[in-house]
Amino acid sequence: MNARALDRAFHAAAWGALGLVLAATALVVGPLAARGAPHLTWRFLAGRPSADLADGGVLPAIVGTAVCTLLMTVAVLPLGVGTAVFLSEYAPSRSRAARVVRASLRNLAAVPSVVFGLFGLGFFVLGVGRGLDRLLYPALGPVFGRPCVLWSAATLAALTLPVVAVTAEESLRAIPRAQREAAAALGATRAEVVLRVALPQARGGILTGAILAVGRGAGEVAPILFTGVASFAPDPPTDVRDMFMHLAHHVHVLATQAHDLDAARPALEASALTLFLVTLGLNVVALVARDRTRGGRP
Amino acid sequence: MSPRRRLLDRAFAAAAWLCAALTVGCVVSVFAFVGREALPALVARPGAPPPRALVAPGLGSAFTWQPVGRRPKFNVVPLAVGSAKVAALALALAAPVGVAAACALAFLVSRRARRWVKPVVELLAGVPSVVLGYLALTVLAAWVQALTGCRYRLNALVAAAGVALAITPWIVTLADEALRAVPRETLEGAYALGASRAQVVLGVALPAARPAILAALLLAFGRAVGETMIVLMASGNAPVLRPLDPTASARTLTATIAAELGEVADGSHHRAVLFLLGAVLFVGTLALNLAAERVVARASRRES
Amino acid sequence: MRPPASLALAALAACSGRYGAGAQARGAEAVVVRGSDTMLALLQRWAERGGARVQVTGGGSGTGLRALADGTADIAAASRRIEPAERDAVRARGRGDAVEHVVALDAVALYVHPSNPVAALTLDDARALYRGRVDRWGALGGPDVPVVLYGRESSSGTYAFFKERVLRHDDYAAEVQSLPGTSSVLQAVARDRGAVGYAGLGNARGVRAVPLRADASAAAASPDVTSVREGRYPLARPLYLYTAGAPRASAARWIAWVLSPAGQREAAAAGFVAAAEAAP
Numbered sequence: 087m088n089a090r091a092l093d094r095a096f097h098a099a100a101w102g103a104l105g106l107v108l109a110a111t112a113l114v115v116g117p118l119a120a121r122g123a124p125h126l127t128w129r130f131l132a133g134r135p136s137a138d139l140a141d142g143g144v145l146p147a148i149v150g151t152a153v154c155t156l157l158m159t160v161a162v163l164p165l166g167v168g169t170a171v172f173l174s175e176y177a178p179s180r181s182r183a184a185r186v187v188r189a190s191l192r193n194l195a196a197v198p199s200v201v202f203g204l205f206g207l208g209f210f211v212l213g214v215g216r217g218l219d220r221l222l223y224p225a226l227g228p229v230f231g232r233p234c235v236l237w238s239a240a241t242l243a244a245l246t247l248p249v250v251a252v253t254a255e256e257s258l259r260a261i262p263r264a265q266r267e268a269a270a271a272l273g274a275t276r277a278e279v280v281l282r283v284a285l286p287q288a289r290g291g292i293l294t295g296a297i298l299a300v301g302r303g304a305g306e307v308a309p310i311l312f313t314g315v316a317s318f319a320p321d322p323p324t325d326v327r328d329m330f331m332h333l334a335h336h337v338h339v340l341a342t343q344a345h346d347l348d349a350a351r352p353a354l355e356a357s358a359l360t361l362f363l364v365t366l367g368l369n370v371v372a373l374v375a376r377d378r379t380r381g382g383r384p
Numbered sequence: 385m386s387p388r389r390r391l392l393d394r395a396f397a398a399a400a401w402l403c404a405a406l407t408v409g410c411v412v413s414v415f416a417f418v419g420r421e422a423l424p425a426l427v428a429r430p431g432a433p434p435p436r437a438l439v440a441p442g443l444g445s446a447f448t449w450q451p452v453g454r455r456p457k458f459n460v461v462p463l464a465v466g467s468a469k470v471a472a473l474a475l476a477l478a479a480p481v482g483v484a485a486a487c488a489l490a491f492l493v494s495r496r497a498r499r500w501v502k503p504v505v506e507l508l509a510g511v512p513s514v515v516l517g518y519l520a521l522t523v524l525a526a527w528v529q530a531l532t533g534c535r536y537r538l539n540a541l542v543a544a545a546g547v548a549l550a551i552t553p554w555i556v557t558l559a560d561e562a563l564r565a566v567p568r569e570t571l572e573g574a575y576a577l578g579a580s581r582a583q584v585v586l587g588v589a590l591p592a593a594r595p596a597i598l599a600a601l602l603l604a605f606g607r608a609v610g611e612t613m614i615v616l617m618a619s620g621n622a623p624v625l626r627p628l629d630p631t632a633s634a635r636t637l638t639a640t641i642a643a644e645l646g647e648v649a650d651g652s653h654h655r656a657v658l659f660l661l662g663a664v665l666f667v668g669t670l671a672l673n674l675a676a677e678r679v680v681a682r683a684s685r686r687e688s
Numbered sequence: 689m690r691p692p693a694s695l696a697l698a699a700l701a702a703c704s705g706r707y708g709a710g711a712q713a714r715g716a717e718a719v720v721v722r723g724s725d726t727m728l729a730l731l732q733r734w735a736e737r738g739g740a741r742v743q744v745t746g747g748g749s750g751t752g753l754r755a756l757a758d759g760t761a762d763i764a765a766a767s768r769r770i771e772p773a774e775r776d777a778v779r780a781r782g783r784g785d786a787v788e789h790v791v792a793l794d795a796v797a798l799y800v801h802p803s804n805p806v807a808a809l810t811l812d813d814a815r816a817l818y819r820g821r822v823d824r825w826g827a828l829g830g831p832d833v834p835v836v837l838y839g840r841e842s843s844s845g846t847y848a849f850f851k852e853r854v855l856r857h858d859d860y861a862a863e864v865q866s867l868p869g870t871s872s873v874l875q876a877v878a879r880d881r882g883a884v885g886y887a888g889l890g891n892a893r894g895v896r897a898v899p900l901r902a903d904a905s906a907a908a909a910s911p912d913v914t915s916v917r918e919g920r921y922p923l924a925r926p927l928y929l930y931t932a933g934a935p936r937a938s939a940a941r942w943i944a945w946v947l948s949p950a951g952q953r954e955a956a957a958a959g960f961v962a963a964a965e966a967a968p
């Protein structure tokens with residue numbers, strides 16, 4: 087094949103493939119937005135679901151998603167940032183400790199989400215939960231030893247730990263050594279260097295990591311399926327031991343168990359759009375924050 | 385230095401070490417816990433089928449997964465084949481398109497256009513998998529049936545198409561990074577020798593980026609194997625053993641766990657087998673990740 | 689903020705007073721109902737109108753009975769009878785034996801695509817279909833279209849009921865597609881010309897219910913409320929709520945409401961048969 091023909095074929099294939107990917111995006115997002123938007127009314131967003139889920143709103147699902155991801159963030163941020171601080175400030179780069187921790191983060195990132203669901207059910211709900219019950223409520227029926235938003239949040243925290251730790255470490259490493267050395271030269275302890283110099287500057291990256299984690303937590307169904315989500319819980323969770331509704335799970339329930347799919351389709355499409363907008367919004371914010379701290383490298 | 389500052393320094397260091405230890409503890413406990421719950425399935429117990437029944441064919445060479453009934457059957461071969469089939473099909477669909485699109489993104493798209501093209505690709509990555517599953521169940525299934533006239537509306541191909549949608553943005557992003565990491569001098573040298581754009585990309589850039597791209601494909605395969613919601617909704621979930629037929633239904637390891645975990649009794653054989661499936665998934669994706677790292681490490685060692 | 693902060697938060701939330709001995713005595717805790725997907729819409733209706741704070745989750749009859757034995761649900765909703773092994777598991781929890789409440793009547797029907805004119809099927813025909821022995825509908829008096837089998841997941845009470853009554857404990861064919869809920873089965877059948885699926889009664893749209901006869905000599909009966917009430921339909925079944933020993937006050941009140949005329953009216957509105965109206 088002569089050079090000119092090869093060139094033409096290459097251009098065609100490459101542009102064609104890119105066009106295909108962009109078209110696929112348009113074909114997925116377009117109908118999602120177009121069909122869901124008309125039903126995205128205030129009544130839908132702020133209302134409670136009706137019995138057959140087709141009418142009524144998704145407020146409990148939105149609140150449930152928010153509560154779950156908030157709890158997850160409270161759990162994962164300290165742990166993730168602490169691990170990142172360890173990797174970038176305390177452990178020498180090639181040391182065994184650093185390698186073990188990095189390998190752990192990579193392995194954790196590789197675990198499929200459904201295996202986290204298995205782990206969450208067996209370890210948190212039936213293990214830690216039952217243990218807490220024996221300690222605190224020995225004579226009663228299960229209080230902690232059953233699915234609730236606390237355990238779903240814990241399971242999601244394990245799932246998103248790598249994201250937070252890796253982005254935080256990246257942003258800590260991006261801070262020039264000179265700053266740390268200057269602070270040390272002025273007599274600051276290691277802790278003060280980290281707390282007063284490094285962490286404040288790494289705020290952007292940490293925020294990015296948190297937002298990416300929240301985006302992931304809002305979209306995953308498998309980890310929460312057996313650890314706390316309910317198909318119908320019209321009162322939003324006000325206690326960590328409550329079960330909760332979740333937007334992504336709600337989409338799944340509507341798609342597979344709605345009594346009358348034609349009647350439920352508007353609610354389904356609006357829920358899917360809401361979910362997408364939430365995760366999209368979070369990812370966009372994270373992208374912008376990341377670009378700003380990186381200096382705009384596209 | 386005041387004793388308070390010293391205490392704070394020490395406490396902070398301890399806290400950092402504690403966090404790192406908890407991270408390691410996290411992955412170790414996932415591994416240990418899932419493994420421990422899976423062990424009973426590998427040991428011969430009275431009243432439960434022998435461990436060899438997990439993979440060996442039953443009567444009449446049947447590999448049957450029928451966990452509920454008078455005589456439950458727990459052969460995992462159809463499930464493993466189902467997972468591999470869907471993931472392989474998804475990769476077959478996504479890899480060529482993804483790598484070619486990455487070539488376009490890295491070499492053909494102008495810097496200005498790149499500013500909006502890349503986010504649009506990442507937009508697809510932001511679509512939650514339940515939504516892709518619903519899309520596969522309704523739209524993709526209809527298209528595939530119209531295109532192939534297949535008998536089963538929900539089948540491995542439909543699920544694979546949905547999973548391909550999920551992993552393509554990953555492949556594009558990672559391959560694009562790999563291609564852009566090829567040193568400019570190498571490419572400019574080739575141009576200086578009179579090579580055309582296609583020759584530079586196909587003959588210089590792609591081979592140079594090959595380890596990283598291969599690693600990306602391995603990671604994408606791991607993600608495809610671990611995908612749960614799309615296959616749960618769109619694959620038909622029938623434990624059929626037809627490895628060479630893309631239009632037959634399939635039942636994956638992940639969908640089986642998600643569908644059956646709720647009803648298993650503590651200490652039952654069924655539960656242990658489900659945890660065993662989880663352990664297999666865990667170890668499998670870990671192995672894929674390790675392979676990806678080794679590929680990259682070997683390549684960078686060769687270069688230095 | 690380090691890990692201890694998260695623990696502190698949890699401890700604080702634990703003092704909300706909505707859980708624990710006091711709350712249980714006052715009936716302030718929500719009633720958790722878990723189980724049958726067939727009954728999901730009905731349960732949600734009852735949850736909405738029954739006056740108590742009720743949280744409903746599906747997952748199948750098997751899941752609900754499992755949760756009852758674990759103690760993670762107050763009430764198990766099941767579209768099949770509880771098994772002896774499950775009774776033992778509930779008893780082993782130490783809160784009493786499983787108590788059965790029949791709350792409505794349902795029937796399991798075979799649904800086909802509206803374009804499929806097959807007249808009536810015997811239970812043996814249904815058995816042959818789901819054992820994978822029938823390849824095309826022509827063999828049963830339908831059009832010459834390949835058969836596509838849809839069913840439920842193994843956690844479903846309907847799956848278990850069908851396996852027991854129609855398949856007589858034999859295995860389903862491997863080709864039977866397992867879908868997660870009643871409505872997914874019906875949706876799938878509505879889109880597939882050669883499809884057949886089994887599901888409970890109640891607002892089946894876009895599909896055609898096939899009349900069933902117990903054997904070749906019996907009269908075929910359509911699956912509807914009348915034939916179930918009169919005992920003519922061969923696959924009628926009760927729908928159950930199970931509790932472990934005596935239910936808590938709020939749960940007991942809710943069940944009492946479900947069994948009252950008001951609750952049973954809701955069951956009829958949802959397309960089922962009220963429990964008291966059955967022919968013996």
